[in-house]
Amino acid sequence: MELLLLLWSFSLWSSWAWPASSLTDSEPPKAENVHWVSLDFKTILRWSAPASNYTFTVLFSEEDDDWNTIDECIQISDTECDLTHELLHKDRTFTADVQTEGSMNNDYDLEELPHTYSDPFNPYKHSELSAVAFSIQKVAERSVTLNISDPLTGIHGPTKQLSIRDVLKKDLKYKVSYYKAGSTGKRDLIVDSNMAQIPNLDPGQSYCFMVAAFVPGRSKSVQQGAWSPQTCTSGSSILEELDMRTVFQAVFIPLVLLIVLVTVLVIYCRFCRRKHKTPDSPSQGPAAHCTVV
Template identity: 50%
Template sequence: MASLKTVLYLGVCLSAWIITTADENFVPKAENIHWVSLDFKIVLVWTTIPSDHKYTVWYSSKESDWRPSQNCIRISHSECDLTGELRPLDRTYTATIKTEPAELYDDDDYDLDVSHSSYSTSFNPYRETNISVVNFNVVVVNASRVILNITDPLSGEHDTGRQLSIRDILKKNLKYKISYYKSGSTGKRDIISNSTTAEVSKLDAGQSYCFMVAAFIPSRPKSTQQGPWSIQQCTPGDDNVLQELSLAACVGAVFILLTVLVIIVTVTVLCCRRRRQRNTFQSSAPV
């Protein structure tokens, strides 16, 4: 009986030791790693089990060796801003996130084991960053011609203290797709502009037209060639003015008719009262 208790006690102690050791040796690797990039602001995002471990992000391309991100050495959060580090932008990069213990007694002697690393998919900023919605305004030149003034979105990149626009980076590869249609019509037309100033001519005089603009980069793969469409902007047309004038005329005519009707009814009532008063006076007078 005593030997059985001893065996059970040893089993419990061994199990507790195994669990404790496994807990100590557990390394929470980064998972669900993905790139988030808009207008060349580049962020690497991942998920992990909460712990006291730290994370260091390294990156490389086919043309360069692995190097650590200067902003993401032994960080505790699960995202890394790599904007300004992945240069040149027109290269394909891969990142690795290495899990490190919470405390390092000697950084130089610590071996970042490959089994504690997680790798991202490849990413080319020049070809894959999303482009935001563009702003523009429409200037009516004459009855059949308008000019669209488009504003290049700003990028996340800086050079000598100046924030670059996406045109500074994409240069001649950046174009704008313009879609427009006559108000009330379902037929749309698309044109491509090479610059931020686009002229649309041969419009039907007196008609209202609506326009939308999107960044367009034909040198890219189809999945990232076009940015989102802008908010629609429409020009005023003569039809709208005529409709407004017609509505105002109708309202005015109704008002005048009601006024005349009120006057007629009032005059009629007054005349009837006077006539009754005269008849009553004549009938009551002595013969």
């Protein structure tokens, strides 16, 4: 009877202990949803995975060449890796592999550990471009000139932080979208440089402008960057439609001449009155006065 009770107790203990052992020896987590996030050539690889004692190592390959690693992304517990300065800004395609790494307490063969490949990615062709900043440089009678600033990238060169023009060079254009205030019709203009002149505008009218980086050689989904905030001209003052030289010629020169003329006349009249009141001067009679011709 005692032997039967002992066997029964052992079976209960075994049924309780076995699931705990299974949890301890659970399968290593595999990286899921591996994807690239890149803005202005700052490129980060991200993924998701359940919490565990395992770590991850990221490997990357250029154009199916040898696999490489960086110290910052070897056996990390984070679920992202910054590869900006490894991928640089070359027109090359890269692939990443997120490898699960076992802890010191787990005896796993490296080849048996799970890994997940990313989709191919080319920062030069796929990195998104942020909104640009611009200002209205000059308002003429029938045109407006915009001064556009190149956004900075996540890449730092030997002497400065690179702009998107430093990376894209001649491939970078800017798209200007504009419309006359009160109108629903918009017009677009593609320009090559940072100084954009918008011609053929109606004099005295207010116009609104937006600007976005534009790379014609890219696929349509990543061809254009984000739009800038909108900026408008007032169109309420004639002075805003004229340049400073025209304003000077039309207003200030005549005003100066008028002031000089009035000053000369005032001085001349005062001189005449003083001369009339001097005792030694010949009598002019009661009707004597200054006459200005």
